[in-house]
Amino acid sequence: MVITYNKIKTTIKEDSFISNIDSLIGTTNQELLVTIENIKVYELDNTIFVLLDMSDMNDIFKGLIVGSSDDKNFESLLNDIYNGKKCKVSGNFCTFSDDFNINLPFKLDNNSLFCIKEIKDLNSIQLYGIDINKLYNYDLKKAYTFVKENTDYLIDTSLNDIKEILFSAYKDIIILLKNGIVLFNGENRLNNVNMLCFISGISIFAITNKKIIIPLTRKDKAINFINANNYEYKKIITTPIMILGLTYDGYVKMFGDLVDVPIDYNKFINVEDICYVDENDDIVVIKDGKVYSLFLEYDYSNSIPDLIVKNSFNDVFIIE
Numbered sequence: 001m002v003i004t005y006n007k008i009k010t011t012i013k014e015d016s017f018i019s020n021i022d023s024l025i026g027t028t029n030q031e032l033l034v035t036i037e038n039i040k041v042y043e044l045d046n047t048i049f050v051l052l053d054m055s056d057m058n059d060i061f062k063g064l065i066v067g068s069s070d071d072k073n074f075e076s077l078l079n080d081i082y083n084g085k086k087c088k089v090s091g092n093f094c095t096f097s098d099d100f101n102i103n104l105p106f107k108l109d110n111n112s113l114f115c116i117k118e119i120k121d122l123n124s125i126q127l128y129g130i131d132i133n134k135l136y137n138y139d140l141k142k143a144y145t146f147v148k149e150n151t152d153y154l155i156d157t158s159l160n161d162i163k164e165i166l167f168s169a170y171k172d173i174i175i176l177l178k179n180g181i182v183l184f185n186g187e188n189r190l191n192n193v194n195m196l197c198f199i200s201g202i203s204i205f206a207i208t209n210k211k212i213i214i215p216l217t218r219k220d221k222a223i224n225f226i227n228a229n230n231y232e233y234k235k236i237i238t239t240p241i242m243i244l245g246l247t248y249d250g251y252v253k254m255f256g257d258l259v260d261v262p263i264d265y266n267k268f269i270n271v272e273d274i275c276y277v278d279e280n281d282d283i284v285v286i287k288d289g290k291v292y293s294l295f296l297e298y299d300y301s302n303s304i305p306d307l308i309v310k311n312s313f314n315d316v317f318i319i320e
Contacts, residue, residue: 030090030091030092030093031088031089031090032054032056032088032089032090032114033056033086033087033088033169033202034054034055034056034063034086034087034088034089035054035055035056035084035085035086035087036052036053036054036081036082036083036084036085036086036087037052037053037054037055037060037083038052038053038083039051039052039053039081039082039083040052040106041078042105042106043069043105044104044105046068046069046070047066047067047068047069048066048067048068048069048074048078049064049065049066049104049105049106050064050065050066050067050078050081051063051064051106051113052064052065052081052116054089054114059221061093061112061113061114062108062112062113062114063089063091063113063114063115063116064113064114064115064116065077065116065119077119080121081119085121086121087119087120087121088118088119088120088125088169089114089116089118089119089120090116090117090118091114091115091116091117091118092114092115092117093112093113093114094112094113094114094115095111095112125169125171127167127171127173128146128150130146132167132169132171132201133201135167136167136198136201138165138167140159140162140164140165141159143165143167144159144162144165147165147173147175151173151186152186153173153175153183153185153186154175157175157177160178161177161178161179162175162176162177162178163176163177163178163195164176164195164196166196166198166204167201168201168202168204168216168217169200169201169202169217170201170202170217172184172185172204172216172217173185173186174196174204174216176193176195176196176206180192180193180194180209181193182196182206182216184216189216190206190208190214192208192209192210193206193207193208193209194207194208194209194211194319195207195238195317195319196216197213197238197243197317198240199240199241199242199243199255199256202217202218203215203217203218203223203255204216204217205226205243207236207238207319210232211232211233211234211235211236211245211319211320212227212230212231212232212233213226213227213231213233213236213243213245214227214230215227222255223255225253225255226243226245226253226254226255228245228253231245231247233245233246233247234246234247234248234320235273235274235318235319235320236318236319236320237274237275237276237283237316237317237318237319238316238317238319239256239283239315239316240315241256242254242255242256242283243255243256244274244283244294246271246273246274250269250270250271250272251268251269251271252267252268252269252271252274252285252294253268254268261295262295262296263295264296267285267287267292267294267296268285268294270287271285271286271287272285272286272287272288272289273285273286273309274286274294275291275307275308275309275318276307276308276309276313276316276318277298277305277306277307277308278306278308278313278314279305279306280293280297280298280305282294282295282297282298282305283295284300284305284307291304291305291307
């Protein structure tokens, strides 16, 4: 068994760690933005194995980092990994080859894992010298000044011509003009757009005037689900953490970042309408004329709340 551990310069512009295990079959190199869900550490012959449960809003899978127990830099890296940490990782999805006969200090439910070559704290990503998390909170005027000073995207565009400016964790600059045109890193990407929807720096959407939800920053199974082949929704609700679409045949489709929230699939089918209850900050559905909390947070069986059915309210936008 040959395990190598090195410190390398990467395209992420930070020192990163690389690990490699012989007899593993790798696919082409991939970069993912993930959240660390669980950490297990094993030691074998002065070698540290860090087995991670990682999620990328599409699936939960195993990741592996390998290093030396004698290396202080690796120890520092290990101390900086914690549950809930958001990272950019690059590496290969691997499966064990048929002749793999080496005992590892851990077992897998299946024969695949993501061998991590590079890992970087998402919070340290910068765009033109500014932390990306700070850019997320820029208001329109401040974002306009930043883009104007650092790019040529707005040479002939005034602040009055702009509806929204967003930044992604991939270092993209997304500009929605008041005429419905979306500029993506300076290039005309879309037309007839009503609004942009920021779920996270990883997941940013455009919602068109025809109520089509179009992903701007990523493509995967979860994105394909909410886009549904450019489906024109009957109604859409966006909040700071989720986006919901009501289809014309009564299905509710959702994309978002929810933790410890119960889901009753019956609340997502045969739905007549989706609304918002401000006093509880709650998304509700109307079924058979009755009001139900979509995520089972409140009971409306004894009283009907004041429903917001259209327009915008605080950080909630309702498009119909």
